Amino acid sequence: MFSRAWLVWGLAELGEFTEGSTRGAEAVSIAEAVEQPFTLSHAYFGVGYLHLRQGDLHQAITVLERGLAVCQSGDVPLLLPLIAAGLGYAYALSGRLPEALPLLEQAVEQAAARKQIAYYMLSVTHLGEAYLLAGRLEDACQLAERALERTRDLKQQGYEAYALRLRGEIAAQRTPPAVESAAAAYQRAIALAEGLGMRPLQAHCHRGLGTLYAKAGQWEQAVAELSIAIHLYRAMDMPFWLPQTETALAQVEEQ
16 A cells, blocks of 8 residues: 555656556555555545646545544644645645645644655645745745755755746746746756656646746747647646646737
């Protein structure tokens, strides 16, 4: 079960959602047969993050809420920060910021207190993105820069890519947009994500870069980047982000 749960998380980051769903179902079946909190929490964590990365937020929230409840009632502190961070991020993407922010803040505090270095910076970047969605740019910026410094020190290239995307999003949302610094951050994130095979993150970065170029009136570059994002979202069956990206492309093509 443990091998399947961690494999599912890896498959989620690679965008291999079909295989991840199969392995996740196996993990949950084994865990629910055993009915042991430590085992159940791992199964729900893996499957919850799979749904989260694919953008099936309803299923992600359902599974991660179940996992959080198991951690709390079964006294499983090891996974509590990671599951809470995933759930908080799912809430944030769903527009439920009043629920998302305290949960993410708690997850970051708990991971730091327990010195859970392995995934601490992922929680930090998810909190940073939630702050950005809440319009708290400077708070988001502080977390992005902290995450970049620590992930580089620890050579956590996957998490560094997430932090770079966050830096790009922040720079793109400034008034006026900091086009050059945002583009540089997105491009570096794409290079890291591509090298690691992290296709969902690649898609998000191309979408962000395309949106940035559209703001800057660089229509040809915007079309190219948004088209790449759409191709990736379709190939991986990630419909949550697809409509807004297609709308953005249509608006650019009208220019």
